[in-house]
Amino acid sequence: MALESGLTYILMNIILNFSIYLILSLSLNIEVGFTGIPQFGRLTAALVGSIAVGGVIGRVAATLIGAPTGSEFISYNAPIITQINNYLSTHAIASITLLVLAILTAVLLGALIGLLTALPAIRLKESYLGITLLSFGEILRTITYNSPEIIGGTLGIAAPSFFSFTGAYESFAVMLFIVLMAIFCYLIAERISKSPLGRVMRAVRDSELASQVYGRDIMIVRIYAIVIGSSMAALAGALYSIFTKSVRADIFTRYSWTFLPWAYIMLGGVGNNLGVALGVIILTIARSTISIYKYEISELIPIDPVWLEYILIGMVIILLTLFRPQGILPEKPVTTVSKKELEDIKRKVASFTS
Amino acid sequence: MTKSLRRGVESSMLPIVLTSIAYASILAIGCAAITLWYASTRVFNFAHASMVSWGFYITFILYKLFDSSPYLFMPIAALITGLFGIAIYVSVIRRLIQVKASEITLMMVTLGADFVLFAFLNVVIDYLANVYRWDIRSVNIVLKDVTIATIYGVTIKGVYLVAPFSALAFLISIYMFLNMTSTGIAMRASIENPELSSILGINTDKIYALAWFIGGLLAGFSGGLLTMITQGTSSIGSDLIVLYFAGSIVGGLQNILGGLLGGLLVGLSERLIPYYLSAVFPWIYSYRFAVPLIMLVATLLLYPRGLAGLVERRWR
Numbered sequence: 001m002a003l004e005s006g007l008t009y010i011l012m013n014i015i016l017n018f019s020i021y022l023i024l025s026l027s028l029n030i031e032v033g034f035t036g037i038p039q040f041g042r043l044t045a046a047l048v049g050s051i052a053v054g055g056v057i058g059r060v061a062a063t064l065i066g067a068p069t070g071s072e073f074i075s076y077n078a079p080i081i082t083q084i085n086n087y088l089s090t091h092a093i094a095s096i097t098l099l100v101l102a103i104l105t106a107v108l109l110g111a112l113i114g115l116l117t118a119l120p121a122i123r124l125k126e127s128y129l130g131i132t133l134l135s136f137g138e139i140l141r142t143i144t145y146n147s148p149e150i151i152g153g154t155l156g157i158a159a160p161s162f163f164s165f166t167g168a169y170e171s172f173a174v175m176l177f178i179v180l181m182a183i184f185c186y187l188i189a190e191r192i193s194k195s196p197l198g199r200v201m202r203a204v205r206d207s208e209l210a211s212q213v214y215g216r217d218i219m220i221v222r223i224y225a226i227v228i229g230s231s232m233a234a235l236a237g238a239l240y241s242i243f244t245k246s247v248r249a250d251i252f253t254r255y256s257w258t259f260l261p262w263a264y265i266m267l268g269g270v271g272n273n274l275g276v277a278l279g280v281i282i283l284t285i286a287r288s289t290i291s292i293y294k295y296e297i298s299e300l301i302p303i304d305p306v307w308l309e310y311i312l313i314g315m316v317i318i319l320l321t322l323f324r325p326q327g328i329l330p331e332k333p334v335t336t337v338s339k340k341e342l343e344d345i346k347r348k349v350a351s352f353t354s
Numbered sequence: 355m356t357k358s359l360r361r362g363v364e365s366s367m368l369p370i371v372l373t374s375i376a377y378a379s380i381l382a383i384g385c386a387a388i389t390l391w392y393a394s395t396r397v398f399n400f401a402h403a404s405m406v407s408w409g410f411y412i413t414f415i416l417y418k419l420f421d422s423s424p425y426l427f428m429p430i431a432a433l434i435t436g437l438f439g440i441a442i443y444v445s446v447i448r449r450l451i452q453v454k455a456s457e458i459t460l461m462m463v464t465l466g467a468d469f470v471l472f473a474f475l476n477v478v479i480d481y482l483a484n485v486y487r488w489d490i491r492s493v494n495i496v497l498k499d500v501t502i503a504t505i506y507g508v509t510i511k512g513v514y515l516v517a518p519f520s521a522l523a524f525l526i527s528i529y530m531f532l533n534m535t536s537t538g539i540a541m542r543a544s545i546e547n548p549e550l551s552s553i554l555g556i557n558t559d560k561i562y563a564l565a566w567f568i569g570g571l572l573a574g575f576s577g578g579l580l581t582m583i584t585q586g587t588s589s590i591g592s593d594l595i596v597l598y599f600a601g602s603i604v605g606g607l608q609n610i611l612g613g614l615l616g617g618l619l620v621g622l623s624e625r626l627i628p629y630y631l632s633a634v635f636p637w638i639y640s641y642r643f644a645v646p647l648i649m650l651v652a653t654l655l656l657y658p659r660g661l662a663g664l665v666e667r668r669w670r
Contacts, residue, residue, distance in 0.1 A: 038458045120655050126457040127398040131599050132654055135647045138596050142647075146640040254592070259465060266462065302484035307473040314469030318446055321455070321463045 010292060012175055018284045019182035020240050025261040025268075025276050026189040027232035032262070033271035033331070034198060035225035036205035038126060041133035043257035044117060044140050045110045045230035047249065049237030051144065052106035054159045054247025055151045061088070061098055061160045074152050081158040089164040099162040102238060103181075110234020111227045113140075118226040122219055137258065144249040156248030159241045178239050185232055189273045192228065194334050201225055202271070263313050266320050269327030278328055286312060368508045370629060373583060376517040378621025380579045381594070382614040383521050385601035386528070387572035389613030392602070394545050394565040396457055400464045401442055402573050402598060404471035405435040406591035409577025411475060414493050415482070417581070424497045425516060428578035432571045439570025442467050443563050451562070468592075476588050492587040499582055513582035520579070521614060524572065528610050541565060597624065597643075600650035606659050620646040 024046065031039040058081070059069040065087050067073070067080045088095045121132045144150050151157050166173040192198045203211040204221045211218055237257075241247045260283075268279025290297070290309050297305040320327065337345075384406060391399045412431035417424045446463050455463075482488040500512040532538040543551040544558040545565075552558050580590060597620055605616025628642035 038461070120651070124654060124658070127392075127461060128603070128654060128658070130458065130461060131398065131603060132651055135596060135600065135650050139644045139647045139651075142641060142643045147637075259469075262462065262465075303477045303480040307476045307480070310469045310473035310476075314466040314473065317466030317469070318463055321459055321466070322446060322449060325455075325459065 010288065012171065014284060014288050016175055016178060016243055017288065018280055019178045020236050020243070021261065021264060021284060022182045022277055022280045023185045023236040023239065024233055024257070025264045025280050026185055026273060027229040027236065028261045029265050029271065029273065029276045030189060030192060030201075030232070031225050031229040033265060033276070034193065034201040034205065035222055037222055037225060038130035039133055039226070039229065040130040040258055041117065041135070041137035042233055042261055043252045043254060044133070044137040045113055045233035046237030046240070046257045047137075047140055047144060047252040048109050048113045048230075049106040049234030049239075050241040050247050050252065051151055052109045052234065053102050053238045053241040054157050056105050056109075057098055057102040058084075058157065058160055058247070060101065064094065064098075071149065074148055074157060077152060077157045081160060084160045085164050088160060088162065089167075092165040095162050095165045098160065099177075099242075102162070102242070103235065106234045106238035107231045110231040110237075113234070114227040114230025115223065117230075118223045122222050122226070134254070134258075137254070141249055141252060151247045151249060154250070156246055156250070159245050159247050161245050162242060174243055178243060181235065181239060185235065186273060186277065188232075193273060194336050197221075197224065198334065260313065263317050265327075267316055267327060269329040269331060271331035272327070272329050275327050275329030275331075282328075283313070283316070368506070371626070372510070372514040374622055374625035374629075376513050376579075376583055377625055378618045379517040379521040380576050380583070381597060381601050381621035382617030383524060383572050383579070384576035384594075384598045385605060385613040385617030385620075386521075386524060386610045387569040387576070387613075388598055388602040389605060389607050389610055389616075390565055390572070391569045392607045393609065394541070395443075395447060395451060395460075395562050397447060397460045397464060398457065398599070399442075399569070400461065400595065401438075401468040401471055402569075403591035403595040404468050404475060405438055405570055405573035406577035406580070406594065406598075407588050408438065408471065408475055408591075409435050409574030410493070410580050410586060410590050411479065411490075411577075411588065412574070413578035413581045414490065414497070417497055418488070418490070423500065424578075424581060425512070428575055431578040432574040435574025435577070436567045436569075436571035438471060439566040439568075439573075440563055443566035447566070448559060448562070472588065472592070479588055492585070493581065494585050496583060496585060497581045511582070513579065517579050517582075520575070521618075524575075525611065525614055528568070532610075537561070537564070597621070597646050600646045603650050604653045608659070620649060623649055 024042065027045075028039055028042055031037045059073060061084045062069050062073055062080055065083055067083060068076075073080060088098070117133060117136045121129055121136070124132055145153060147153055148155075161170070163170045163173045163177070192201075200211065200216055200221050201224075203214070203216065204218045208218050211221075237252070240251075244251075264279040264283055265276050266279070267283060268277065269275025287309055290305050290312070294305045297308065335342075384402065387405075388399060388402055391397050391402075409428070409431040412434055413424055413427045416427035416430060420427075442464065446467065447460065450460055450463060479490055483491055501509045502512055502515060503510045530538075532542055540551065540556045541561045541564065543554070544556055544561045548558050577591065580586065584590075586593075598617070601617035601620035602613045603616070604619055605612035605614070607613070624642050624646045627645055628638050632639045
């Protein structure tokens with residue numbers, strides 16, 4: 001198909017990677033940038049989002065066509081998913097309902113896992129909190145990877161293709177949907193940044209003591225941040241599974257789902273949503289370039305170009321922390337109302353006093 | 355149970371117990387490194403992962419080159435990773451400590467260093483694989499070990515003794531260093547109160563560099579010993595780093611003894627608890643990786659200061 005050839009394919013890949021990583025990085029930014037929680041377990045929520053698509057909604061779809069949902073769902077996954085896809089390709093309404101359900105389940109389960117990880121860990125400080133969150137992620141990944149009941153363990157399962165009813169435009173529809181979700185998440189993150197909640201989050205980050213003096217419960221604020229961030233990260237995981245049509249625990253590695261978003265937000269500017277988007281764009285393009293020119297690079301030097309990516313990300317992290325810790329676009333004080341409104345208020349006040 | 359049967363059970367269990375002890379001692383050596391770094395410079399070092407991998411691969415490559423006893427190459431591997439430790443300290447950590455960067459910033463920067471070290475290790479491996487046609491992308495043999503004795507038909511491998519005894523030797527020598535040499539006492543002083551000790555004329559910068567060197571040494575030695583009991587790839591360090599972290603947090607991150615004990619406990623619990631429970635719950639063995647992590651979380655929630663806290667309380 002013309003859509004999937006050459007340049008279009010590369011461009012689509014970059015756009016999809018950008019959108020999914022933008023959601024992931026924005027979610028991380030809410031926790032790290034706004035609230036100062038060292039979230040080293042971003043993959044926990046993302047994995048849960050993926051489970052929501054494959055493990056939960058996949059089974060719902062199986063019930064819809066009368067297929068088994070127990071252990072047969074895992075062991076005969078490929079034929080069952082083929083049946084589901086055949087059904088979905090002719091039933092547009094069922095597809096859309098399932099898609100909406102999948103997104104909602106992912107977000108809700110993400111919020112739940114965020115709450116579950118936040119409650120025991122939130123009183124810990126700095127590195128301890130980071131390591132605990134990291135361990136939660138590893139525990140969840142070990143469990144999902146080793147138990148075939150949830151999402152097929154080591155082999156993984158396939159996710160239903162919710163967009164198969166669009167026929168030839170399927171990949172385009174998926175891309176459009178994911179891009180729209182990314183824009184939606186960006187707007188939410190901006191809204192949070194400008195809301196009273198966002199300002200309290202920043203207050204907690206900058207001085208826990210001061211915000212306590214002003215009567216804020218810092219634990220509640222941090223739990224809010226983790227819950228919101230986790231539900232957004234779960235959305236990213238779910239979208240990734242919808243896009244790749246596969247649900248596997250071993251994809252959710254520490255590198256791709258925790259450390260890369262960290263590098264992105266550090267490059268763009270911690271605490272600044274626009275900066276985060278910029279960081280994601282720059283590094284996504286850089287990573288894609290390395291993978292596109294893979295063969296040319298490996299002809300020049302006898303190594304696998306994957307390692308160049310590690311060197312790039314590593315050097316970005318080191319050089320930024322040393323020389324520009326605030327990132328490319330530093331965080332700015334947020335304005336809650338637009339400049340025009342401020343002028344209006346000023347004029348009104350002036351008219352009252354005169 | 356007849357006598358011969360009991361002997362059979364014992365002889366099948368003995369190697370598992372011995373391997374677990376060796377494995378736990380290897381983890382303990384690495385945990386001592388993490389504890390030393392954290393106690394001296396408040397850095398939770400992610401680069402430990404690739405230092406372990408480097409130690410693992412240097413030992414393996416030298417073994418392949420010279421075909422001699424692997425134990426000879428572990429000190430060399432440890433020295434090289436020790437130099438990595440100094441390099442990381444001098445190039446990034448020193449500057450960040452001067453500007454009083456937060457623990458999270460320090461952690462992130464070691465993560466960057468980890469990626470770079472990991473990438474260079476793989477570059478070396480790829481180079482050897484592509485240019486010299488060495489098939490070393492994964493080390494799928496456990497290196498040839500000396501047999502020390504045979505009990506009930508069970509061969510007692512060298513590593514069963516070398517690993518615990520080197521952990522013990524490290525413990526004793528670090529204790530002697532910290533308590534009996536003036537540099538060691540200066541190190542303790544700069545860990546406890548950096549400002550006061552620099553007023554007293556101690557060069558805290560040099561002391562921290564030394565701490566990073568010793569840490570790298572321990573990490574590399576731990577990686578080198580791993581070649582004797584397990585197979586692995588260049589990601590062996592990052593596969594195990596969470597266990598190393600778990601061990602050092604269980605140990606309390608305060609002193610080397612705590613780190614070693616924590617590592618031992620975590621290593622034994624990962625190997626032995628699932629092994630014994632697998633008789634009752636056969637499915638548990640594949641989840642053994644989660645056991646130390648659950649232990650870590652439990653320690654943090656119930657007794658945040660770890661084993662060192664226990665030890666300290668009794669001694670005061």
